Amino acid sequence: MPTDLINRDTSFLVxxxxxxxxxxxxxxxDRVLASAMALVQAAEVMGVPVIFTEHCAAKVGPTVPTLLEAAPSAPVLHKTHFGTLEEMEHQKTFAEFSGRRPIVCGTETHVCVLQTLFGFLQHGFSPLLATDACGSRRxxxxxxxxxxxxxxxxxxxTTEMVIFEWLRRADNDLFRKVHPIIKAL
Known part of the structure:
Protein backbone atom coordinates (compact mmCIF):
# COMPACT_ATOMS: atom_id res chain seq x y z
CA MET A 1 0.00 0.00 0.00
CA PRO A 2 1.42 3.40 -0.95
CA THR A 3 2.48 5.62 1.92
CA ASP A 4 2.98 8.84 0.00
CA LEU A 5 0.74 11.87 -0.08
CA ILE A 6 -1.97 12.10 -2.73
CA ASN A 7 -0.61 13.80 -5.83
CA ARG A 8 -2.95 15.68 -8.15
CA ASP A 9 -0.78 14.67 -11.13
CA THR A 10 -1.12 10.96 -10.40
CA SER A 11 -4.72 10.63 -9.21
CA PHE A 12 -8.23 10.85 -10.62
CA LEU A 13 -11.66 11.21 -9.06
CA VAL A 14 -14.49 8.72 -9.56
CA ASP A 30 -26.62 16.95 1.84
CA ARG A 31 -23.32 16.38 3.65
CA VAL A 32 -22.29 13.62 1.22
CA LEU A 33 -23.14 15.85 -1.73
CA ALA A 34 -21.28 18.84 -0.26
CA SER A 35 -18.14 16.74 0.18
CA ALA A 36 -18.38 15.24 -3.31
CA MET A 37 -19.01 18.70 -4.76
CA ALA A 38 -15.89 20.06 -3.03
CA LEU A 39 -13.83 17.22 -4.49
CA VAL A 40 -15.22 17.80 -7.98
CA GLN A 41 -14.71 21.57 -7.81
CA ALA A 42 -11.17 21.26 -6.46
CA ALA A 43 -10.34 18.62 -9.08
CA GLU A 44 -11.55 20.93 -11.83
CA VAL A 45 -9.46 23.85 -10.53
CA MET A 46 -6.34 21.68 -10.21
CA GLY A 47 -6.68 19.69 -13.43
CA VAL A 48 -7.44 16.32 -11.82
CA PRO A 49 -9.54 14.11 -14.11
CA VAL A 50 -13.12 13.48 -12.95
CA ILE A 51 -15.34 10.58 -14.02
CA PHE A 52 -18.99 10.11 -13.06
CA THR A 53 -20.86 6.81 -13.11
CA GLU A 54 -24.62 6.34 -13.30
CA HIS A 55 -26.37 3.12 -12.39
CA CYS A 56 -29.52 2.33 -14.40
CA ALA A 57 -30.12 6.03 -15.02
CA ALA A 58 -33.53 5.45 -16.61
CA LYS A 59 -34.77 4.20 -13.23
CA VAL A 60 -32.50 6.00 -10.73
CA GLY A 61 -32.25 9.31 -12.58
CA PRO A 62 -29.20 11.24 -13.73
CA THR A 63 -26.28 12.44 -11.66
CA VAL A 64 -27.20 15.41 -9.47
CA PRO A 65 -27.04 18.31 -11.98
CA THR A 66 -24.88 20.61 -9.85
CA LEU A 67 -22.12 17.99 -9.87
CA LEU A 68 -22.24 17.71 -13.66
CA GLU A 69 -22.20 21.50 -13.95
CA ALA A 70 -19.07 21.63 -11.77
CA ALA A 71 -17.21 19.33 -14.20
CA PRO A 72 -18.90 19.86 -17.57
CA SER A 73 -16.29 17.97 -19.60
CA ALA A 74 -16.16 14.93 -17.29
CA PRO A 75 -17.43 11.73 -18.88
CA VAL A 76 -20.50 9.99 -17.48
CA LEU A 77 -20.20 6.20 -17.64
CA HIS A 78 -23.52 4.38 -17.70
CA LYS A 79 -23.70 0.97 -16.10
CA THR A 80 -25.99 -1.84 -15.09
CA HIS A 81 -23.42 -3.72 -13.02
CA PHE A 82 -23.01 -2.44 -9.48
CA GLY A 83 -19.23 -2.27 -9.95
CA THR A 84 -18.26 -0.05 -12.87
CA LEU A 85 -15.24 -2.16 -13.81
CA GLU A 86 -17.57 -5.09 -14.53
CA GLU A 87 -18.56 -3.16 -17.66
CA MET A 88 -16.06 -4.12 -20.37
CA GLU A 89 -16.03 -0.69 -22.03
CA HIS A 90 -15.35 0.94 -18.65
CA GLN A 91 -12.28 -1.25 -18.20
CA LYS A 92 -10.88 0.35 -21.35
CA THR A 93 -11.62 3.83 -20.03
CA PHE A 94 -9.91 3.18 -16.72
CA ALA A 95 -6.94 1.45 -18.37
CA GLU A 96 -6.02 4.93 -19.63
CA PHE A 97 -5.42 5.87 -15.98
CA SER A 98 -2.98 3.04 -15.30
CA GLY A 99 -0.40 4.18 -12.74
CA ARG A 100 -2.77 6.77 -11.25
CA ARG A 101 -4.68 6.39 -7.99
CA PRO A 102 -8.47 6.52 -8.09
CA ILE A 103 -10.18 8.54 -5.38
CA VAL A 104 -13.61 6.99 -5.05
CA CYS A 105 -16.77 8.46 -3.53
CA GLY A 106 -20.52 8.18 -4.00
CA THR A 107 -23.50 6.00 -3.19
CA GLU A 108 -24.31 3.51 -1.96
CA THR A 109 -21.14 2.89 0.02
CA HIS A 110 -21.75 -0.81 0.63
CA VAL A 111 -22.97 -1.64 -2.88
CA CYS A 112 -21.81 0.32 -5.96
CA VAL A 113 -18.94 2.14 -4.27
CA LEU A 114 -17.66 -1.08 -2.70
CA GLN A 115 -17.96 -3.14 -5.88
CA THR A 116 -16.34 -0.37 -7.94
CA LEU A 117 -13.48 -0.03 -5.48
CA PHE A 118 -12.96 -3.81 -5.40
CA GLY A 119 -12.81 -3.69 -9.20
CA PHE A 120 -10.01 -1.14 -8.99
CA LEU A 121 -8.14 -3.37 -6.55
CA GLN A 122 -8.58 -6.37 -8.85
CA HIS A 123 -7.23 -4.35 -11.80
CA GLY A 124 -4.05 -3.33 -9.97
CA PHE A 125 -5.02 0.15 -8.81
CA SER A 126 -4.35 1.51 -5.30
CA PRO A 127 -7.66 3.23 -4.55
CA LEU A 128 -8.44 5.84 -1.94
CA LEU A 129 -11.91 6.08 -0.42
CA ALA A 130 -13.23 9.55 0.42
CA THR A 131 -15.35 8.39 3.34
CA ASP A 132 -17.16 11.66 4.03
CA ALA A 133 -18.25 11.82 0.38
CA CYS A 134 -19.87 8.37 0.56
CA GLY A 135 -23.37 7.53 1.66
CA SER A 136 -25.83 4.71 2.18
CA ARG A 137 -29.43 4.52 3.29
CA ARG A 138 -28.35 3.08 6.65
CA THR A 158 -11.54 12.65 3.79
CA THR A 159 -12.36 15.42 1.37
CA GLU A 160 -10.11 17.90 3.14
CA MET A 161 -7.22 15.42 3.22
CA VAL A 162 -7.49 14.97 -0.54
CA ILE A 163 -7.74 18.66 -1.32
CA PHE A 164 -4.91 19.74 0.98
CA GLU A 165 -2.66 16.95 -0.32
CA TRP A 166 -3.44 17.99 -3.88
CA LEU A 167 -2.53 21.57 -2.92
CA ARG A 168 0.62 20.88 -0.83
CA ARG A 169 1.11 24.60 -0.06
CA ALA A 170 -0.80 27.78 0.78
CA ASP A 171 1.35 30.50 -0.74
CA ASN A 172 0.16 30.45 -4.33
CA ASP A 173 -2.76 31.32 -6.61
CA LEU A 174 -3.98 27.72 -6.68
CA PHE A 175 -4.59 27.79 -2.94
CA ARG A 176 -6.42 31.12 -3.24
CA LYS A 177 -8.72 29.59 -5.88
CA VAL A 178 -9.44 26.46 -3.85
CA HIS A 179 -9.71 28.06 -0.39
CA PRO A 180 -13.36 29.14 -0.89
CA ILE A 181 -14.25 25.53 -1.79
CA ILE A 182 -12.71 24.33 1.47
CA LYS A 183 -14.42 27.06 3.49
CA ALA A 184 -17.81 26.07 2.05
CA LEU A 185 -17.55 22.53 3.46
Missing part, protein backbone atom coordinates in the same frame (compact mmCIF):
# COMPACT_ATOMS: atom_id res chain seq x y z
CA UNK A 15 -17.93 9.86 -8.39
CA UNK A 16 -20.12 6.77 -8.19
CA UNK A 17 -23.87 7.05 -8.71
CA UNK A 18 -24.70 10.32 -6.95
CA UNK A 19 -28.05 10.31 -8.70
CA UNK A 20 -31.18 12.40 -8.20
CA UNK A 21 -33.75 9.74 -7.40
CA UNK A 22 -31.48 7.94 -4.95
CA UNK A 23 -30.67 11.13 -3.01
CA UNK A 24 -33.77 11.23 -0.75
CA UNK A 25 -33.03 7.73 0.55
CA UNK A 26 -29.40 8.42 1.54
CA UNK A 27 -28.64 9.28 5.17
CA UNK A 28 -27.16 12.79 5.47
CA UNK A 29 -27.21 13.19 1.69
CA UNK A 139 -25.29 4.16 8.63
CA UNK A 140 -24.49 0.53 9.57
CA UNK A 141 -24.20 -0.37 5.88
CA UNK A 142 -21.93 2.63 5.26
CA UNK A 143 -19.67 1.85 8.23
CA UNK A 144 -19.43 -1.84 7.36
CA UNK A 145 -18.75 -1.06 3.70
CA UNK A 146 -15.96 1.35 4.62
CA UNK A 147 -14.40 -1.16 7.02
CA UNK A 148 -14.52 -3.91 4.42
CA UNK A 149 -12.90 -1.74 1.73
CA UNK A 150 -10.14 -0.61 4.09
CA UNK A 151 -9.51 -4.20 5.18
CA UNK A 152 -9.23 -5.15 1.50
CA UNK A 153 -6.53 -2.54 0.84
CA UNK A 154 -8.17 0.82 0.18
CA UNK A 155 -6.94 3.86 2.05
CA UNK A 156 -9.61 5.85 3.88
CA UNK A 157 -9.31 9.62 3.39
Missing amino acids: VVDLQERLAPAIAEF EADKATGIARMVNAGAEAV
Whole structure:
Protein backbone atom coordinates (compact mmCIF):
# COMPACT_ATOMS: atom_id res chain seq x y z
CA MET A 1 0.00 0.00 0.00
CA PRO A 2 1.42 3.40 -0.95
CA THR A 3 2.48 5.62 1.92
CA ASP A 4 2.98 8.84 0.00
CA LEU A 5 0.74 11.87 -0.08
CA ILE A 6 -1.97 12.10 -2.73
CA ASN A 7 -0.61 13.80 -5.83
CA ARG A 8 -2.95 15.68 -8.15
CA ASP A 9 -0.78 14.67 -11.13
CA THR A 10 -1.12 10.96 -10.40
CA SER A 11 -4.72 10.63 -9.21
CA PHE A 12 -8.23 10.85 -10.62
CA LEU A 13 -11.66 11.21 -9.06
CA VAL A 14 -14.49 8.72 -9.56
CA VAL A 15 -17.93 9.86 -8.39
CA VAL A 16 -20.12 6.77 -8.19
CA ASP A 17 -23.87 7.05 -8.71
CA LEU A 18 -24.70 10.32 -6.95
CA GLN A 19 -28.05 10.31 -8.70
CA GLU A 20 -31.18 12.40 -8.20
CA ARG A 21 -33.75 9.74 -7.40
CA LEU A 22 -31.48 7.94 -4.95
CA ALA A 23 -30.67 11.13 -3.01
CA PRO A 24 -33.77 11.23 -0.75
CA ALA A 25 -33.03 7.73 0.55
CA ILE A 26 -29.40 8.42 1.54
CA ALA A 27 -28.64 9.28 5.17
CA GLU A 28 -27.16 12.79 5.47
CA PHE A 29 -27.21 13.19 1.69
CA ASP A 30 -26.62 16.95 1.84
CA ARG A 31 -23.32 16.38 3.65
CA VAL A 32 -22.29 13.62 1.22
CA LEU A 33 -23.14 15.85 -1.73
CA ALA A 34 -21.28 18.84 -0.26
CA SER A 35 -18.14 16.74 0.18
CA ALA A 36 -18.38 15.24 -3.31
CA MET A 37 -19.01 18.70 -4.76
CA ALA A 38 -15.89 20.06 -3.03
CA LEU A 39 -13.83 17.22 -4.49
CA VAL A 40 -15.22 17.80 -7.98
CA GLN A 41 -14.71 21.57 -7.81
CA ALA A 42 -11.17 21.26 -6.46
CA ALA A 43 -10.34 18.62 -9.08
CA GLU A 44 -11.55 20.93 -11.83
CA VAL A 45 -9.46 23.85 -10.53
CA MET A 46 -6.34 21.68 -10.21
CA GLY A 47 -6.68 19.69 -13.43
CA VAL A 48 -7.44 16.32 -11.82
CA PRO A 49 -9.54 14.11 -14.11
CA VAL A 50 -13.12 13.48 -12.95
CA ILE A 51 -15.34 10.58 -14.02
CA PHE A 52 -18.99 10.11 -13.06
CA THR A 53 -20.86 6.81 -13.11
CA GLU A 54 -24.62 6.34 -13.30
CA HIS A 55 -26.37 3.12 -12.39
CA CYS A 56 -29.52 2.33 -14.40
CA ALA A 57 -30.12 6.03 -15.02
CA ALA A 58 -33.53 5.45 -16.61
CA LYS A 59 -34.77 4.20 -13.23
CA VAL A 60 -32.50 6.00 -10.73
CA GLY A 61 -32.25 9.31 -12.58
CA PRO A 62 -29.20 11.24 -13.73
CA THR A 63 -26.28 12.44 -11.66
CA VAL A 64 -27.20 15.41 -9.47
CA PRO A 65 -27.04 18.31 -11.98
CA THR A 66 -24.88 20.61 -9.85
CA LEU A 67 -22.12 17.99 -9.87
CA LEU A 68 -22.24 17.71 -13.66
CA GLU A 69 -22.20 21.50 -13.95
CA ALA A 70 -19.07 21.63 -11.77
CA ALA A 71 -17.21 19.33 -14.20
CA PRO A 72 -18.90 19.86 -17.57
CA SER A 73 -16.29 17.97 -19.60
CA ALA A 74 -16.16 14.93 -17.29
CA PRO A 75 -17.43 11.73 -18.88
CA VAL A 76 -20.50 9.99 -17.48
CA LEU A 77 -20.20 6.20 -17.64
CA HIS A 78 -23.52 4.38 -17.70
CA LYS A 79 -23.70 0.97 -16.10
CA THR A 80 -25.99 -1.84 -15.09
CA HIS A 81 -23.42 -3.72 -13.02
CA PHE A 82 -23.01 -2.44 -9.48
CA GLY A 83 -19.23 -2.27 -9.95
CA THR A 84 -18.26 -0.05 -12.87
CA LEU A 85 -15.24 -2.16 -13.81
CA GLU A 86 -17.57 -5.09 -14.53
CA GLU A 87 -18.56 -3.16 -17.66
CA MET A 88 -16.06 -4.12 -20.37
CA GLU A 89 -16.03 -0.69 -22.03
CA HIS A 90 -15.35 0.94 -18.65
CA GLN A 91 -12.28 -1.25 -18.20
CA LYS A 92 -10.88 0.35 -21.35
CA THR A 93 -11.62 3.83 -20.03
CA PHE A 94 -9.91 3.18 -16.72
CA ALA A 95 -6.94 1.45 -18.37
CA GLU A 96 -6.02 4.93 -19.63
CA PHE A 97 -5.42 5.87 -15.98
CA SER A 98 -2.98 3.04 -15.30
CA GLY A 99 -0.40 4.18 -12.74
CA ARG A 100 -2.77 6.77 -11.25
CA ARG A 101 -4.68 6.39 -7.99
CA PRO A 102 -8.47 6.52 -8.09
CA ILE A 103 -10.18 8.54 -5.38
CA VAL A 104 -13.61 6.99 -5.05
CA CYS A 105 -16.77 8.46 -3.53
CA GLY A 106 -20.52 8.18 -4.00
CA THR A 107 -23.50 6.00 -3.19
CA GLU A 108 -24.31 3.51 -1.96
CA THR A 109 -21.14 2.89 0.02
CA HIS A 110 -21.75 -0.81 0.63
CA VAL A 111 -22.97 -1.64 -2.88
CA CYS A 112 -21.81 0.32 -5.96
CA VAL A 113 -18.94 2.14 -4.27
CA LEU A 114 -17.66 -1.08 -2.70
CA GLN A 115 -17.96 -3.14 -5.88
CA THR A 116 -16.34 -0.37 -7.94
CA LEU A 117 -13.48 -0.03 -5.48
CA PHE A 118 -12.96 -3.81 -5.40
CA GLY A 119 -12.81 -3.69 -9.20
CA PHE A 120 -10.01 -1.14 -8.99
CA LEU A 121 -8.14 -3.37 -6.55
CA GLN A 122 -8.58 -6.37 -8.85
CA HIS A 123 -7.23 -4.35 -11.80
CA GLY A 124 -4.05 -3.33 -9.97
CA PHE A 125 -5.02 0.15 -8.81
CA SER A 126 -4.35 1.51 -5.30
CA PRO A 127 -7.66 3.23 -4.55
CA LEU A 128 -8.44 5.84 -1.94
CA LEU A 129 -11.91 6.08 -0.42
CA ALA A 130 -13.23 9.55 0.42
CA THR A 131 -15.35 8.39 3.34
CA ASP A 132 -17.16 11.66 4.03
CA ALA A 133 -18.25 11.82 0.38
CA CYS A 134 -19.87 8.37 0.56
CA GLY A 135 -23.37 7.53 1.66
CA SER A 136 -25.83 4.71 2.18
CA ARG A 137 -29.43 4.52 3.29
CA ARG A 138 -28.35 3.08 6.65
CA GLU A 139 -25.29 4.16 8.63
CA ALA A 140 -24.49 0.53 9.57
CA ASP A 141 -24.20 -0.37 5.88
CA LYS A 142 -21.93 2.63 5.26
CA ALA A 143 -19.67 1.85 8.23
CA THR A 144 -19.43 -1.84 7.36
CA GLY A 145 -18.75 -1.06 3.70
CA ILE A 146 -15.96 1.35 4.62
CA ALA A 147 -14.40 -1.16 7.02
CA ARG A 148 -14.52 -3.91 4.42
CA MET A 149 -12.90 -1.74 1.73
CA VAL A 150 -10.14 -0.61 4.09
CA ASN A 151 -9.51 -4.20 5.18
CA ALA A 152 -9.23 -5.15 1.50
CA GLY A 153 -6.53 -2.54 0.84
CA ALA A 154 -8.17 0.82 0.18
CA GLU A 155 -6.94 3.86 2.05
CA ALA A 156 -9.61 5.85 3.88
CA VAL A 157 -9.31 9.62 3.39
CA THR A 158 -11.54 12.65 3.79
CA THR A 159 -12.36 15.42 1.37
CA GLU A 160 -10.11 17.90 3.14
CA MET A 161 -7.22 15.42 3.22
CA VAL A 162 -7.49 14.97 -0.54
CA ILE A 163 -7.74 18.66 -1.32
CA PHE A 164 -4.91 19.74 0.98
CA GLU A 165 -2.66 16.95 -0.32
CA TRP A 166 -3.44 17.99 -3.88
CA LEU A 167 -2.53 21.57 -2.92
CA ARG A 168 0.62 20.88 -0.83
CA ARG A 169 1.11 24.60 -0.06
CA ALA A 170 -0.80 27.78 0.78
CA ASP A 171 1.35 30.50 -0.74
CA ASN A 172 0.16 30.45 -4.33
CA ASP A 173 -2.76 31.32 -6.61
CA LEU A 174 -3.98 27.72 -6.68
CA PHE A 175 -4.59 27.79 -2.94
CA ARG A 176 -6.42 31.12 -3.24
CA LYS A 177 -8.72 29.59 -5.88
CA VAL A 178 -9.44 26.46 -3.85
CA HIS A 179 -9.71 28.06 -0.39
CA PRO A 180 -13.36 29.14 -0.89
CA ILE A 181 -14.25 25.53 -1.79
CA ILE A 182 -12.71 24.33 1.47
CA LYS A 183 -14.42 27.06 3.49
CA ALA A 184 -17.81 26.07 2.05
CA LEU A 185 -17.55 22.53 3.46
